[in-house]
Amino acid sequence: DTAVSQTPKYLVTQMGNDKSIKCEQNLGHDTMYWYKQDSKKFLKIMFSYNNKELIINETVPNRFSPKSPDKAHLNLHINSLELGDSAVYFCASSQPGLGGEQYFGPGTRLTVT
Amino acid sequence: TQLLEQSPQFLSIQEGENLTVYCNSSSVFSSLQWYRQEPGEGPVLLVTVVTGGEVKKLKRLTFQFGDARKDSSLHITAAQPGDTGLYLCAGIGNRDDKIIFGKGTRLHILP
Numbered sequence: 001d002t003a004v005s006q007t008p009k010y011l012v013t014q015m016g017n018d019k020s021i022k023c024e025q026n027l028g029h030d031t032m033y034w035y036k037q038d039s040k041k042f043l044k045i046m047f048s049y050n051n052k053e054l055i056i057n058e059t060v061p062n063r064f065s066p067k068s069p070d071k072a073h074l075n076l077h078i079n080s081l082e083l084g085d086s087a088v089y090f091c092a093s094s095q096p097g098l099g100g101e102q103y104f105g106p107g108t109r110l111t112v113t
Numbered sequence: 114t115q116l117l118e119q120s121p122q123f124l125s126i127q128e129g130e131n132l133t134v135y136c137n138s139s140s141v142f143s144s145l146q147w148y149r150q151e152p153g154e155g156p157v158l159l160v161t162v163v164t165g166g167e168v169k170k171l172k173r174l175t176f177q178f179g180d181a182r183k184d185s186s187l188h189i190t191a192a193q194p195g196d197t198g199l200y201l202c203a204g205i206g207n208r209d210d211k212i213i214f215g216k217g218t219r220l221h222i223l224p
Contacts, residue, residue, distance in 0.1 A: 004155070041150075041199055041216065041217045041219070042216050042217070043156070043201060043214040043217070044214070045211075045212060045213075045214075090155050090156075092155070101146070101158045101161065102146075102148075102156070102158065102203075102212070103158075104154075104155025104156050104157070105155055106153070106154055106155055107153070107154070107155055
């Protein structure tokens with residue numbers, strides 16, 4: 001059974017488009033995250049949700065909007081995609097909070113052309 | 114702003130050799146985690162260290178948390194090709210519980 005799953009695995013799109021990445025965890029965790037990993041493998045937290053409520057919103061353009069319909073899902077919608085948005089996006093979950101082990105999804109490789 | 118510096122960034126050594134990876138900061142962390150990431154996959158937690166001076170062993174891997182909880186090291190004994198991967202340290206903020214990752218050490222073990 002997959003603990004944290006993301007779709008799609010790969011996403012290639014043109015500048016200016018709007019796209020969404022979906023994430024689901026079946027671990028029963030209360031906290032979910034979105035991370036961005038750039039080409040140099042630097043992993044940076046973007047958002048953190050605790051039980052559907054936003055608790056961390058790092059300096060991320062407002063073109064990025066997370067949505068949590070329930071505590072098992074945290075989707076990421078990106079408007080007006082730019083070349084610099086190309087990266088691998090990881091969803092993760094943890095329990096009880098940030099001090100706990102982060103369980104990462106397999107990542108979504110986004111390429112903006 | 115809290116920063117975690119990892120060194121070296123890249124390390125390529127022969128199978129059987131020993132190596133140490135360092136994770137340093139000027140900030141104090143409540144705990145520190147080490148993750149390993151393989152190509153095309155997400156990071157997987159190896160260990161969490163919480164107490165200053167703590168040493169944890171995972172088979173051939175030895176993790177140490179600095180006495181002041183500002184730094185950590187990962188030592189691998191008799192490295193094997195299966196140890197190849199990206200090693201990331203992550204610190205949990207002492208005051209705000211925020212997590213920050215180091216930039217990683219890319220390790221390649223040659224058979």
